[in-house]
Amino acid sequence: DVQLQASGGGLVQAGGSLTLSCAASGFTFDGYATGWVRRAPGNEREGVSALSSTDEGTYYADSVKGRFTIFTDHAKNTVYLRMNNLRPDDTAVYYCAALRTRTNGAWLLRALGYEHDAWGQGTQVTVSS
Numbered sequence: 001d002v003q004l005q006a007s008g009g010g011l012v013q014a015g016g017s018l019t020l021s022c023a024a025s026g027f028t029f030d031g032y033a034t035g036w037v038r039r040a041p042g043n044e045r046e047g048v049s050a051l052s053s054t055d056e057g058t059y060y061a062d063s064v065k066g067r068f069t070i071f072t073d074h075a076k077n078t079v080y081l082r083m084n085n086l087r088p089d090d091t092a093v094y095y096c097a098a099l100r101t102r103t104n105g106a107w108l109l110r111a112l113g114y115e116h117d118a119w120g121q122g123t124q125v126t127v128s129s
Contacts, residue, residue: 002026002118006096009123012086016127020081022096022120029053029072033099034079036070037113038092038125047109048094049081057104064090086127096120 008020020036035050049070050059058070069082079096097116099108 004096004098004118004120006094006120006123009094009125011126011128014087014127014129016086017082017084018086018125019083020094020096020123020125021078022080023076023078024098024118025077027118028077029074029079029098031100031102032117033101033108033112034072034096035059035108035112036081036094036096038094040089040092043092045113046092047113050106050108050112051079052104052108053102054104059106059109061109083125086125088127088129091125091127093122093124095122
């Protein structure tokens with residue numbers, strides 16, 4: 001089975017940091033763009049960050065630029081999202097996703113939320129003020 005397992009969420013105070021992990025099983029990230037999508041209550045899915053299949057392109061939503069960093073460890077078949085200076089409006093369920101494509105571009109931010117080939121179960125991030 002093709003699966004993604006997300007972890008690392010939790011409760012943190014504003015200004016704090018968390019690192020989310022997303023481990024793949026049943027496939028490797030070779031040829032896949034990966035990324036993180038979040039959904040807050042009452043809101044639509046929001047593409048937070050994306051990483052191209054070649055690891056050369058990284059893309060971020062304007063709301064998280066300069067605070068979040070996406071990176072991958074191919075040896076562990078895991079993609080990460082380092083989140084610094086967290087704010088209460090970052091509170092959401094965070095999902096990891098993978099899309100089989102070798103094409104780069106900011107379009108991946110939206111595509112991963114709706115056209116993914118693999119989707120993780122979500123991990124809750126709560127930021128208190």
